[in-house]
Amino acid sequence: MTMNQPLQLALSYTELKQNIKWDADGLVPAVVQDAATKGVLMLAYMNEESLQKSIETGQTWFWSRSRSELWNKGATSGNTQQILSLNYDCDGDTLLALVNPQGPACHTGETTCFYRSLAVADQEGIATEGSMRGSLNPSARPTSNALSQAASGISEAEADRRFAVLAELEGLIAQRYMERPEGAYTTYLFEKGIDKILKKVGEETAESIIAAKNQDNDELRYEVSDLIYHLLVLLRERNLPLDDIMTELERRHERPRRD
Numbered sequence: 001m002t003m004n005q006p007l008q009l010a011l012s013y014t015e016l017k018q019n020i021k022w023d024a025d026g027l028v029p030a031v032v033q034d035a036a037t038k039g040v041l042m043l044a045y046m047n048e049e050s051l052q053k054s055i056e057t058g059q060t061w062f063w064s065r066s067r068s069e070l071w072n073k074g075a076t077s078g079n080t081q082q083i084l085s086l087n088y089d090c091d092g093d094t095l096l097a098l099v100n101p102q103g104p105a106c107h108t109g110e111t112t113c114f115y116r117s118l119a120v121a122d123q124e125g126i127a128t129e130g131s132m133r134g135s136l137n138p139s140a141r142p143t144s145n146a147l148s149q150a151a152s153g154i155s156e157a158e159a160d161r162r163f164a165v166l167a168e169l170e171g172l173i174a175q176r177y178m179e180r181p182e183g184a185y186t187t188y189l190f191e192k193g194i195d196k197i198l199k200k201v202g203e204e205t206a207e208s209i210i211a212a213k214n215q216d217n218d219e220l221r222y223e224v225s226d227l228i229y230h231l232l233v234l235l236r237e238r239n240l241p242l243d244d245i246m247t248e249l250e251r252r253h254e255r256p257r258r259d
Contacts (some may be wrong), residue, residue: 004058004059006055007086020092022048023093027046028095029045029094030046033098034167035099035174036100040112042105044062045065050070051095053070060072078102100175170232170241172186173186173233177190189230201234
């Protein structure tokens with residue numbers, strides 16, 4: 001789907017409005033989620049008019065309760081949100097928009113509005129005093145990760161920043177997959193298909209092995225970066241989110257050790 005293209009509705013707009021439970025002010029909360037990373041970006045409110053404009057344009061439109069006016073996300077900042085799918089929950093009182101974001105969602109410049117952490121559960125599932133930080137973070141890391149970070153001298157915030165580039169790169173690759181801009185290398189890979197992508201993964205793997213064998217860390221850093229990029233392209237081509245890989249690694253990390 002290209003920018004500013006209407007969404008395809010599974011039911012008529014009239015039926016859609018009837019299935020939504022609007023509050024006393026004619027509003028419904030809308031959760032915005034990154035379709036590539038699955039991270040929750042923000043929460044805003046829609047009324048009938050902003051919902052209709054969102055459907056007609058394929059961009060997120062909301063109703064500002066403080067200013068009492070419609071607003072189009074990114075209209076002034078350029079940080080727009082292309083809607084890939086729009087859903088409502090079982091009770092009909094909450095919307096979920098899966099989007100392709102063009103920049104950060106938060107006015108502070110953070111990728112998500114939920115960037116401050118309130119609490120992290122300890123091993124017994126109880127929030128510890130030392131984990132109280134600020135506001136709610138629904139994607140807080142489990143204690144096993146926190147222990148690993150402490151052992152390596154890396155704070156949770158530092159770890160988030162270190163790996164944020166992977167989420168940004170995954171999002172950029174997802175954008176290239178959707179839009180296929182002419183002249184972009186990632187577009188070239190997707191147009192050539194799975195065989196070309198696999199060939200590049202194999203080439204970068206071999207070059208990483210050679211760099212390591214030659215004990216050349218500068219070259220190894222370069223080749224492994226290329227390998228990671230091509231692996232993310234492969235995951236996008238196969239529609240396998242990076243989150244699934246991280247979940248698998250976390251599951252393996254939490255297995256009882258046999259050594």
